[in-house]
Amino acid sequence: MSAAAPVPLEQRTIFAMGGGGFTMEPANPLLDDYVLSLAGAKEPRILFLGTASGDTTPQINAFKARFGGRTCVAEHLSLFRPSETGIPLAELLPEQDILYVGGGSMRNMLAIWRAHELDALLVGAWERGTVLAGLSAGAMCWFRWGVTRSSGPPEPIEGLGLLEGSLSVHADGEPERLPVWLSHLRDGTLPGGWALDDGVGLLFRGRTLDRVVSSRPGAEAQRVDAIAGELLRRRIEPDLLGSRATDPLGGRDEAVEELRRVHRLRRGDGRRG
Amino acid sequence: MEKDGSLLDDYILSLLEAPRPRICFLPTASGDADHYVVRFYRRFSPACEASHVSLFRRDQGIGGVEDDLAAHLLAQDLIYVGGGNMVSMLGAWRAHGLDSILRRAWRRGIVMCGPSAGSLCWFAEALSAFHGAPRAVRGLSLLPYSNCVHYDAEPARREEYHRAVADGMTAGFAVEDGVGLHFRGTKLERVVSSRPGGRAFLVRQSSGRISEARLDAEYLGAAPAGRPADGPPAREQVAA
Numbered sequence: 001m002s003a004a005a006p007v008p009l010e011q012r013t014i015f016a017m018g019g020g021g022f023t024m025e026p027a028n029p030l031l032d033d034y035v036l037s038l039a040g041a042k043e044p045r046i047l048f049l050g051t052a053s054g055d056t057t058p059q060i061n062a063f064k065a066r067f068g069g070r071t072c073v074a075e076h077l078s079l080f081r082p083s084e085t086g087i088p089l090a091e092l093l094p095e096q097d098i099l100y101v102g103g104g105s106m107r108n109m110l111a112i113w114r115a116h117e118l119d120a121l122l123v124g125a126w127e128r129g130t131v132l133a134g135l136s137a138g139a140m141c142w143f144r145w146g147v148t149r150s151s152g153p154p155e156p157i158e159g160l161g162l163l164e165g166s167l168s169v170h171a172d173g174e175p176e177r178l179p180v181w182l183s184h185l186r187d188g189t190l191p192g193g194w195a196l197d198d199g200v201g202l203l204f205r206g207r208t209l210d211r212v213v214s215s216r217p218g219a220e221a222q223r224v225d226a227i228a229g230e231l232l233r234r235r236i237e238p239d240l241l242g243s244r245a246t247d248p249l250g251g252r253d254e255a256v257e258e259l260r261r262v263h264r265l266r267r268g269d270g271r272r273g
Numbered sequence: 274m275e276k277d278g279s280l281l282d283d284y285i286l287s288l289l290e291a292p293r294p295r296i297c298f299l300p301t302a303s304g305d306a307d308h309y310v311v312r313f314y315r316r317f318s319p320a321c322e323a324s325h326v327s328l329f330r331r332d333q334g335i336g337g338v339e340d341d342l343a344a345h346l347l348a349q350d351l352i353y354v355g356g357g358n359m360v361s362m363l364g365a366w367r368a369h370g371l372d373s374i375l376r377r378a379w380r381r382g383i384v385m386c387g388p389s390a391g392s393l394c395w396f397a398e399a400l401s402a403f404h405g406a407p408r409a410v411r412g413l414s415l416l417p418y419s420n421c422v423h424y425d426a427e428p429a430r431r432e433e434y435h436r437a438v439a440d441g442m443t444a445g446f447a448v449e450d451g452v453g454l455h456f457r458g459t460k461l462e463r464v465v466s467s468r469p470g471g472r473a474f475l476v477r478q479s480s481g482r483i484s485e486a487r488l489d490a491e492y493l494g495a496a497p498a499g500r501p502a503d504g505p506p507a508r509e510q511v512a513a
Contacts, residue, residue, distance in 0.1 A: 051361075054304025054329040079361045079403075080304035088405030105329050108365045115364025116404070151369070152331050 004094065007129035009206035013038055014132045014162065016139035016204070018169040018196025020215050022066035023059055023102055024135065030215035030241040031201055032066050035098060035133045038203070044097035044131075048076040051112050052104030052137040055080045059102050072098075079112055093121045098131040101138025106157055107150030109137055119160060126162055136169045139201075143167045145190050147181045154180040156190055163207055166193035172219065173198045185226045192225030200238050214238035274309075274316050274355075274388075280467035280493040281453050282316060285351065285386050288455075294350035298325040301365050302357025302390040305329045309355055317353075328365050343374045349383055356389030359401050360410055363394065372413055379415050389422050392454075396420040398443050400434050407433045409442050416459055419445030424474070426450050434476060435483045444477030452490055466490040 015038060021031045036044060048063040050056065055078040067074035077092065085092075093099070099122065101109075113119045126132050132142060140146025141159045145166035148157040154177045156166075168181035184190035194202060199216035202209055212221050221236040274282060286294070298313040300306060305327040317323045326342060346352060352375065354362075366372045379385050385395060393399035394412045398419040401410040407430075412420070421434040424447040434447055446454055446461075451468035454461055464473045475486045 052329075054306070056304065056307075080302065080306075080358045082403055086405060092404075105331070107368045108328055111368030112361045112364040115360045115367075150331060 004128065006127040010208070011129050012126050012206050013129065014126065014142050014204040015134075015201050016142060016163075016167060016196075017133070017135035017199075017201040018139065018171060018221070019103070019135055019173055019198030020201070021100075021135050022062045024198060025215060026062060026065075028199075028215050029066060031199070031213075033070075034201070034213060034241055035100060035131070036067075036070060036072055038131045038133070039097040041097045043071050043073060045073045045075070045095060046098040046100055047092070047096045048074070048100050048102065049134075049138070050076060050102045050104075051079050052106060052109035053102055054104070054108070063100075063102075079116060079118075089116060089118060089121060093118075093125050093130075094128065096125070096130055098133060099125055101132070101134030101141065103134075103136030103138055105150040106137035106140055106146060106148040106159075110141060110157075110159070123160065123162065132162075139169055139196070140167045142204075143193065145193070147177055147184075147190075149174075149177065156184055163204055164191070166190045167202075168193070168195040171195040171197045171222070182224065182231060185224055186229060186231055188226060192223070195222050195224060197221070212236050212238040213241050215241055274312055274353075279316075281388075281451070281465070284453065284455075284465055284493055285353075285384070286320070288384050289350045291350050293320065293322055295322040295348060296324070296351045296353055297346060297349045298323070298353045298355060299371075299387075299391075300325060300355040300357075301328050301371075302359060302362035303355050304357065304361070306357075313353070313355070321351075326371075328369055328371070342369065342371065343377075346371075346374050346378055347381060347383070349378070351384045351386065352378055354385070354387030354391030354394060356387070356391055358403050359390035359393045359399060359412070360403065362390055363410075363412070375413060376415065385415070386453075392422055392448070393420050396445060398445070400430075400437055400442075402427070402430075402433070407437070409437055416456060417443065419443045419476075421445070421447040421476070422450075424449045425472070435485070438476050438478050439481075439483055444475070446488075447474045447476050447485070449473065461488075464488045464490040466492050467494065468492070469494070 015035055017031060046067055050059045053059050060076050063076055143159045143163045143166055144161045146157050146159050147154050147168045168177055171178050178195055181195060185192060197219040199219040200214045200221050203211040217240055221238055223234045223236060225232050296317050300309045303309045310325055313325060314323055395415045396412045396419055397414040397417050399410050399412050400407050400421045419442045424430055438444060448454060449472050452466045452471040452473050454473060455463040455465060469492050471490050473488045473490055475488060477484055
C-alpha cells in the first residue's frame with residue numbers, strides 16, 4: 001500500500017505508453033509486466049481507469065484477463081456504473097500501488113475526472129509515489145499537452161501537466177496524428193515533446209525521462225523540438241522488453257515463474273474456483 | 274426503454290406531433306454502452322427517425338452523428354437521455370458544449386426526456402449516489418426544483434433526500450421507478466406511471482419541517498383515457 005505522505009520528486013513515477021498493453025496487445029504481456037514491476041510492493045494493488053472509453057466491458061474484461069492471473073490485486077473503477085464496493089474515490093485511490101489509465105476520448109476522460117474531482121486525487125497519488133501508467137489518452141493526460149481525436153480530427157488538448165512538454169501517441173498506428181502534432185510544434189503552439197509508436201513506453205522518475213522501453217522490435221520513440229521554426233527530431237531506440245540484452249527483467253527466471261505459478265494456483269483455489 | 278417501460282415510451286411518443294418523429298438518443302451517462310444503443314434502436318427505429326450521439330466514439334466516424342452536434346440535435350422532435358451516472362454525463366456534455374445545445378433545444382420546444390440520470394439532469398439539483406454517500410449535484414437547471422429517482426428501489430433514498438432538502442436542497446420531486454413527471458415549461462402537468470400504484474412525491478421544507486405530499490399518478494396501462502385521443506398512429510406500431 002502506498003504511503004500517505006508525499007515522496008521526493010525523483011520517486012514519483014509515470015509510465016506513458018504510445019499504445020500497447022492489454023487493450024492493444026492481448027498476446028503480448030511485456031509492457032503490462034513491466035508496469036507491475038514498477039511498483040515496490042510484492043503483490044501490488046492495481047486499479048484500472050477505463051474512463052476514456054466509457055468503461056467498456058471489453059476493456060474491463062481484457063484488464064481482468066491480463067492481470068487476474070498475475071501477482072497483484074487487480075480492480076477496476078467505473079465512473080458509469082454504480083460501484084460494487086461503495087468505497088468513496090478519496091479512499092479507493094490512496095489504497096492503490098498502480099493506477100492504470102486506458103485509452104479512448106481524452107477530452108471526455110479529463111472532463112469526467114474533473115466532474116468527480118478525480119484529477120486532484122490523481123495528482124495526490126503521484127505525489128505519494130503511486131505509479132501512474134497508461135496508454136494513448138491514458139499516457140498523454142499526464143503531460144502538459146497531448147493530441148487527441150476526441151472530437152474527430154486530431155487537435156491539441158491540455159493534460160494534467162504533471163510532466164512538461166507534449167506527447168503524441170500511435171505514431172506508427174495512426175498516421176494522421178503525427179503531422180498535426182509536428183505542425184503545432186513548428187508554429188510554437190505546442191511545446192516540444194515525444195512521439196511514441198505503439199508498444200513504446202516512457203518511464204519518468206519525477207519529471208525526468210529515465211528509460212524508454214518497447215514490447216515490439218522496431219518500434220521507436222522520437223523527441224522533437226522546434227528551434228527557430230525548424231524541427232529537430234531525434235530518434236530514441238527503446239530497450240526491448242523480454243530480451244536479456246536490454247531488460248533486467250528479461251529472459252526466463254525460473255524462480256519468478258515458479259512464484260507466479262504458486263500465486264495462480266492459490267488464487268484459483270481461493271477465489272476463482 | 275427501461276424494464277417494463279414501454280408504456281412510458283408510448284406516452285412520450287404520444288407527445289410528438291410528427292407522423293415519423295426524429296428522435297436522438299444520448300447514452301452518455303452509460304458511457305455509450307453498446308447494448309443500450311442497440312436497445313434504443315430496437316425500440317424506436319420502427320416508428321421514428323432514430324439516431325444517437327456518441328461522445329466516446331467521435332474519432333471513429335461510424336454510428337451516430339459525427340458532424341455538427343448542434344445542428345443535428347436542434348433538428349429533433351425528441352431528445353432521449355439514457356440512464357447511468359449523472360456526474361460523468363454532465364462532465365462529458367460540458368466538454369463537448371452539449372449542455373448549452375440542450376438548453377437551446379428545450380427553449381425551441383424539442384421534447385426532452387429520460388430515465389434516472391436522464392431525468393435528474395434537467396433539474397437544478399439532484400441527489401446522486403455513485404461512489405459513496407449520496408450528495409447534491411447541480412443539473413442543467415431547466416426545471417427550478419430538485420429531483421430524486423429510484424425512490425422505491427433504494428431503502429435509504431427517502432431518508433437521504435429528506436435530509437438533503439432539510440440541509441437546503443431546493444424543494445423537488447421524488448419519483449419511484451416506472452413513474453414519469455411531465456412538465457410544460459417549468460409547470461408539472463401530469464404524473465404518469467407504467468406500474469399500477471407507482472408514486473411520486475413533492476418534498477419540501479417549511480419552517481424547519483420536511484413535508485412529503487403524494488402526487489396523483491395516472492396508470493398508463495389502465496385505459497386509453499390516459500392518452501390524448503388523437504395520438505399518432507405510430508404509437509401502436511412501436512408497441513407491437
